[in-house]
Amino acid sequence: MSTKYVLDPADRRRLMASPAGWIACGFGSGFAPKAQGTFGSLAAIVPWLLLRGLSVPAWIAVIVVAFVIGVWACHVAGRILGVDDHRSLVWDEFVGLWITLLPALVAPWWAVILGFALFRLFDVWKPWPIAWFDRRVKGGLGVMLDDVIAGLFAGIVLYLVLLIVR
Template sequence: MSTKYVLDPADRRRLLASPWGWIACGFGSGLTPKAQGTFGSLAAIVPWLLLRELSVPAWLVIIALSFALGVWACEVAGRLLGVADHRSLVWDEFVGQWIALLPALLAPWWAVAAGFLLFRLFDVWKPWPIAWFDRRVKGGFGVMLDDVIAGIFAGIVLLSILHFVR
């Protein structure tokens, strides 16, 4: 089974053989050798850009359904790998990034870059209460929860920046 950081070829095959593993690893974006969270966050921008014209309520539905899907997928994939929150599981980055980008729906292009950077900052830094939840809540729900909170923090900061710039 995998250590926290190394994904051996057998684990990689096991992960990709399962539709839940495929989703949990962000359609393969989490399988990079380094910076899996960054690559997952970047990959999340592609569907966001394709669906950018959707309304905020539609995005809230997408985010809620994607969160529920992620809890299940990350739970199953974590069991497959024997590591509850393996670095290759990046569906949480997709959902957190989409939350962070909500204020950018009607904003200039630079807001997307700012939302990406802010989300990565909060996801890596993990200020309270993100780190608290990250340490205490386990399983698929725990994998997803800290990134949702990081996305909320990033979205609030981005909304504040957009308010002051306008």
């Protein structure tokens, strides 16, 4: 059974044998040896770029569906590992970054880099209420919820920066 930080090859195989594990681990990006959240966030940029042309309402629908799938996938993957919020579970980074980057859909390229940095800052720093939810909500919902809130905070800051520089 895994700890929060160690993922042995048997756990990795069990996760990749399950569609939930495959999704929860960000299609393998969560298997990075260190900085799994950063690698998951970087991997999330690829589908964002591919779908960047979607309208804001379509993006919101994508985010809602990805969130619901993430709650399920992270719950199942957490049960496989015996750890609620293992570092390898990075689907929450995908959804959180996509929320952050909503204002960047019609912004210059540097907004993606700034959005990435802001999201990582809020995800690691966990100011209130992010830390409160992180400590108290468990299971798949707990895995997803703190990153959604971090994404909202980072997205608001990104939006304000874009307003100022325009």
